[in-house]
Amino acid sequence: MDINELLITSSVSSESSACLWDYNTLNVRKLFKNGGVLTSKGLEVVGQDYILGSELGKPILHVWPLNSQECSKNTRLILPEVATCLALCPRNIYFAAGINCKVYVWQLTSGKLLSVHQKNYQPVTIIKFSSDGDYLLIAGQDGMLVVYNFAELVNLSNSFLTQTDIGQVEPIYIKNDHSMPITDLHVGSFGRKSQFATVSSDQTCRIYNLADGEALLTLIFNEVLTATVFDAPCWQLFVGNNNGSIHQFSLKNPPRKLYHHIEGKSSLVFGGPKGKVVCLAINITNTVLASGSNNNLVCIWEIKSRQIMKRIEHKGSITNIKFVLGYHNFFSEKLKPCAILKSLERSINLSDTKFTLSQMQVCDLNFDDDEKSLEREHSYKNLSKENMKLRCINRQLYNAALEISKKYNSV
Template sequence: MSRIADTREVILTSDSSSEHWSAAVWDHRTGSILSTYKYAAALSHRSLQLLSDSYVVGADLTKPRIYVWPLNSHTPISNLRLTTPGKVTALSCTPNGAYIVAAISEKLFLWQLCNGRLLKNLSQHYQTVSCLSFSKDSSIFASGGEDGLIFIWSLYRVLNDEHPTPLHTFSHHSLPVKDLQFGHAGARGRLCSVSLDRTCNVYDPGSGLLLLTLVFDVPLSSVSMNTRESDLFVGCTNGDIYRFNLHEPPRGIEHHVQVRNDGNSEGVIVFHGHKSSVVALSISIDCRSLVSGSTSGEVHVWDIASHQILRTIDHKGPITAVFFAKHYDNFRVTDLKPRLQLCNLQRISDDTGKENSIEVITRDRNTTDILNFDSFTEKNIDTIGSGNPTAKKLLEMKEEIYKLKKINTAIYQYSVNNILNKSDKNLTLT
């Protein structure tokens, strides 16, 4: 079973050198390179992203530009102009690839990728935004900056309110926020943050409550949680990685992590291996492997149970991104049929109120049925299982409508045959 779990994930990395490629895909079991994304500049810190199962995106390290590669191609899309209003300092997209948020200095820009519209320009931070993260259900996203502030935004409010405001504002960090990550339970999951002030905070995005503060002896630079949200991994500027068990939290909100001489502490395990700041962490879906990247250009793949390094992937420059990703078939197909439609990005918001057409791409379905309500109800009622409560309800409603039509027809016939005929007879007698 573990073998099946291993084969469905790969590792994506990027570094600041771009000597041979801008980003690469690796087999985490062997450390061998599977594919590369070339012919572009180096990518900025944590800007490497996957757009669903179709594209790889990343922001230029020095220029106001975003690159897009098809998942199966070394070459970026040449006829797509993704120019931004300034150099991107952080980047994140919804898991389905519908929206992308880019931080440019202290401002946030939200685009809809299918038509390239700039939907919102958010300005809430006082200093440069250093990290962005979307929840797994795309309903909310968080921004953290060098001002130590963290804002949680509702995507719905940002899209629909004229002047959207954050759902929650957190000001518990006193130094720049270096990394953010939502848990795997969507908006009901946890939000973790780390800062150079040596603290790691765990928040409840729904209520806006601070649940836990972990205080360490060194500045923190990266954070990650496993899919069960049971283990929290924190990367430090000295190269150490801490593993903390969230299922056995301390009684108080604030907890000072004290490491013993043997390198461990109660409830905490230390992973020693890096010699410089750990800037990126990611955990495999089966919670067995951890991947970490440092400013010295090393990517380590760890066995979490034994906290030993399984293999090391060396890069030419400081790591800017590393994470586990699903091993989509599109990584190796010859003819890519993307689910997403991409357009050039607007640099100025278009608030004219005009309707915009959106191209809908679907597979194995007649496109004329997409907006046809009957195709989802009447035509499919007979094909839905008889035990489906929705199907039963639809059938009952159709029968009720048929009965009402018969009653209306009978009332009409009665009116014609009796009331109108009697009126005609009375007229004839007079």
């Protein structure tokens, strides 16, 4: 079965903020404009409704309806400060932003600020949710990795103002294994049973067990590492470096030792155009790898042969790449979003524990006064009466059975 997939890219270019590509034909399907340059790791797709992007150097999140080239003027999400990275939960309900050394968590459709936490001593570089949304992983320039139970993090009774550390939620675990900034992080797709990988400027890639943070393997390279991604079964690990190469390492038969030096034939290498690999992405069928570099190129690789299928040239360094399904909403004239986005709160309000979510009515409602609608209304009333009768009969049967049981036990 053919799956219609498209590729979204963004770059340091003034022409557009993001671009939607048919990567098989290299046709531009849509341009998303007037949002400035998007920060690296600052692009998210909200369900089948919106594209969310953080503008570089400005405390603004731009929102594009999928069917529009222009960002929404009615929905401008203002942040407390400039965001360095974004992460959207798998259910498209919450999103987290790294702002300096802190992590802010909002509920997207109400705009309510649920959490402000800080454990990193230097700015946050990347945030990721686990595939089931139960964990939030935060990495920073200090080489520290912090993993939270997300339900505890957004519990309003545990959230306090940023001026105090009293009552702050403690992470499940903290890892300080990297000696230099963590440059990328990728989590597998098996929920709490997943593995995750981190890469750092200290030339190491570390693989952990998500549930307890157990270190499973450390791969030592000879280059500065800049990007990483798993395939869906977590059998193959792809690591991009500062020199433009991409290493493919098989995890089906991992080394018995905890530390393994990558040299010679211990990994397969995608040797493409020279330039720092900024980001990596794998398509849904695990057959195509996309890489974005600071030499203005997005390369589309066939994983099996490790050959470049297509090259997409931009007019600036690549900042984000993401495979998406070819949703109908990308090309529809009228968009019926499932949710309405609200302005973001700037502070936590502990007294306001009741708030509403804005949701659109997706299905059309037919209001008619014909005889059929009256017949349906009459039938609904009859059904409700029958339902009440059945409830009474069931109650009588239950009481009778209870009396019989009492008499039997007394004998």
